């Protein structure tokens with residue numbers, strides 16, 4: 088059977104995974120329209136958790152990705168002011184492997200994007216770079232490019248990210264993402280520049296460190312086989328309303344953290360320049376697809392969230408896999424509305440839960456010094472070895488690990504299909 092012609096708008100992680108999954112599972116032809124002239128090194132590190140890495144392994148990407156990843160041997164929570172260890176999980180990467188049969192990988196976003204792009208090309212996906220979509224028609228689906236060219240399709244998958252034009256066209260009114268109140272400084276440091284003996288333990292073995300302080304937190308992890316590290320500083324947003332990303336003033340950044348752990352400050356001494364990124368999100372969308380089944384959204388286009396669970400990209404990858412698997416059963420255009428509704432029913436509750444939990448995690452990460460912070464830190468110290476389901480940091484909370492990392496998007500899609 089010839090299959091449908093599916094156009095994906097956006098070669099971000101979600102769009103690339105949907106493209107791979109569609110070609111792996113079906114004979115549909117797939118064209119990806121990407122505004123950028125080529126894949127760019129936009130962004131920095133990503134934490135890829137077992138719910139997503141199991142999908143990447145299934146795609147055959149272990150050999151391409153493992154050498155680029157850093158698998159943390161430990162996860163440590165620090166008091167912000169003096170760096171005291173208040174929580175710690177040794178053998179963290181091994182624990183993930185044992186529990187979820189898939190790795191916890193810290194990775195540069197560009198490495199993952201390149202590997203997915205290569206795999207998609209092998210699977211026969213057609214790419215058009217420099218193809219910025221400036222308008223949509225959803226009755227007889229088509230995307231109009233900035234050049235005026237009209238690209239027709241049987242289905243449009245909108246994977247066009249936080250500032251999605253497809254979402255706005257679908258909603259029928261301007262729908263810009265909203266500030267969350269926080270912004271991120273995203274720092275990447277090459278280990279060859281790190282000579283201070285006090286910093287050596289951080290770079291000798293891949294690890295994750297989180298400092299939780301009043302209104303702010305910092306997360307540190309290694310990248311590229313442990314040759315680089317990624318440090319994200321999450322602080323109150325002070326960007327002007329019309330700006331969502333801008334070069335940061337290093338002195339301003341240093342002032343915010345001047346009373347934090349001296350070790351963290353030693354890392355910040357090494358930062359020559361950095362950008363600030365406003366963290367944005369959306370209220371939950373009423374729907375991710377239309378009645379005619381001609382448009383469907385995935386990833387940040389429909390569920391951007393605070394990165395405090397590191398699940399934005401992971402869940403965009405899950406969306407892509409589920410969409411590919413469910414659409415593989417579609418033979419006629421008339422099958423689309425029903426199957427896309429199944430996709431929405433399966434995926435929307437999970438992203439809505441993650442969005443809400445990320446807000447809760449923000450509260451716990453940013454507690455001011457006081458009673459609630461003391462209760463949090465006492466629990467951390469008491470459960471240093473064996474965390475309970477109340478553990479305030481979701482990364483080592485057994486129940487949350489099970490919910491987030493134990494999820495298998497592929498198995499979930501199979502379950503839906505078995506009920507048809």
Ligand SMILES: Cc1cc2nc3c(=O)[nH]c(=O)nc-3n(C[C@H](O)[C@H](O)[C@H](O)COP(=O)(O)OP(=O)(O)OC[C@H]3O[C@@H](n4cnc5c(N)ncnc54)[C@H](O)[C@@H]3O)c2cc1C
Nearest residue numbers: 097099100101122134220247248386387394397399400401
């Ligand atoms: C500080 C920070 C840290 C983060 N850390 C993590 C983490 O550790 N783990 C994690 O899972 N997630 C993390 N995230 C979230 C993650 O980066 C996003 O959720 C993820 O990249 C979304 O993927 P996407 O494919 O939906 O969209 P995007 O990656 O934004 O891709 C959208 C693509 O669409 C293209 N496009 C847009 N408009 C058009 C158009 N009109 N025509 C054609 N192409 C178009 C864009 O050029 C882009 O290539 C973090 C985010 C931030 C800000």
